[in-house]
Amino acid sequence: MDFTYSEEQQMLADSLRRFVESEYPFAQRRRRAREGASFDRTIWSQLAEMGVLGLTTPAQYGGFGEGAASRLVVQRELGRALVQEPVVPCSVMATAILAAHGSAAQQDRVLGAMATGAQIVVPAYAEAASRYRLDAVATRAAPVGRGYVLDGAKALVWHGEIADAFIVSARVGDPATGEIALFLVPRESRGVSVTGYPTMDGQRAADVKLDAVALGADALIGAPGEGVAALAHGVDHGIAALCAEAAGAMERLIEITAEYLRTRRQFGQPLAAFQALQHRMADMVVQKELALSMAYVAAQALDEPDARKRRRMLAAAKVTVAKAGRFVGQQAVQLHGGMGMTDELEVGDYFKRLTMFDPLLGDSDHHTASYAEAMED
Incomplete structure (x- = not known):
């Protein structure tokens, strides 16, 4: 896979950077996050017009049919601006699941509506006791007539508060041994209730309760028993996108920190003149480059036919990028001195986002274990 930007990819990166600088100023983002409004319909529509939402959607459904390399370009730029809109859960994860397993x-x-921004669909699979296991599902789908009735609850649904529909995992039949399947559940379905709340990094999540939600047979995604594989496919794409996003956030945070060191003066000279601080900045750059390299590995893993090798590549990328993000975020806070601990500077927003990268879609402990299991297999 060639990760050298093509002319089209470079143009897309440039246009995205200009867009966030002019239409997504950081002060506006911070204000919205503090007011609990992490979603802006106007921004979402503009991202759709730029082709971001339909980037990997097949062309026959109104998308561009691009691959992981182009998605890396987009997520890296979105990460630099800490864009809050649900690009990863909707345009990456849900799109990947429906494109590969949907009828x-x-x-x-659905896919065409998602590409134009008219509909937001997000996965809802985590439960209170599931941790990061995709097969730990207590939600039940009881076959009734030609359809199903769903009962259960999902937790930490990323951007679930503004979703138009959910991709819900449930056990068909027996609640303990039934096969796991995925269902496309419209938000307006009777029996669906959504409770939203903020996350540490200024984004939003939700708990979704399903109380005797009646669905037709056409709501089933794929076949019963394919649910875990379909979810894993979406999570794999989400991990690759998040790795690129984190690399972009680190890149921008380093720029912010370097500018602060050039501006702040101590003992009659800028902080950037002190060799010890130069060394710390160099260490941050090394970690950022390592994270970007592993983001390339994660993107390449999506085309890897060997399932065990794909698991190892994605797990290694997730763990390495999370470690680099913690290092860069902590160093940036420390290099800003006492100001770095306040809520006045942008550095705090980047630090929180990079900290939250670790638990999203499986923390370092989970992916270290996953890597070990793939090695044993």
């Missing part, structure tokens, strides 16, 4: 009718009805 022709589901793809025709």
Whole structure:
């Protein structure tokens, strides 16, 4: 896979950077996050017009059919600006699941609407006791007539508060041994209730309760028993996108810190003149470059046919990028001195986002264990 930017990819990166500088000023982002409004319909529509939402959607459904290399370009730029909109859960994860496992009718009805920004669909699979296991599912789908009735609860649904529909995992039949399947559940379905709340990094999540939600047979995504594989496919794409996003956030945080050191003066000279601080900045750059390299590995893993090798590549990337993000974030706070601990500077927003990168889609302990299991297999 060639990660050298093509002319089209460079143009996309440049246009995205200009867009966030002019239409997504950081002061506006911070204000919205503090007011609990992490989603802006106007920004979402503009991202759709730029092709971000339909980037990897197949062309027959109104998308561009691009691959992981182009997605890395986009997520890296979105990460630099800490864009809060639900690009990863909707345009990456849900799109990947529906494009690979959805029925022709589901793809025709939903993928095009997602690419234009008219509909937001997010996965809802985590439960209170599931940790990061995709197969730990207590939600039940009881076959009734030609359809299903869903009962259960999902937790930490990323951007679930503004979703139009959910991709819900549930056990078909027996609540202990039934096969796990995925269902496309419209938000307006009777029995669906959503409770939103803020996350540490200024984004939003939600708990989704399903109380006797009646669905037709056409709500089933794929076949019963394919649910875990379909979810894993979406999570894999989400991990690769998050790695690129984190690398972009680190890149921008280093720029912010370097500018602060050039401006802040101590003992008659800028802090950037002190060799010890130069060494610490150099260490931050090394970690950022390592993270970007592993983001390339994660993107390449999506085309890896060997499942065990793919697991190892994605797990290694997630753990390495999380470690680099913690290092860069902590160093940036320390290099800003006492100001770095306040809520006045942008450095705090980047630090919180990079800290939250670790638990998203599996923390370092989970992926270290996953890597070890793949090695044993």
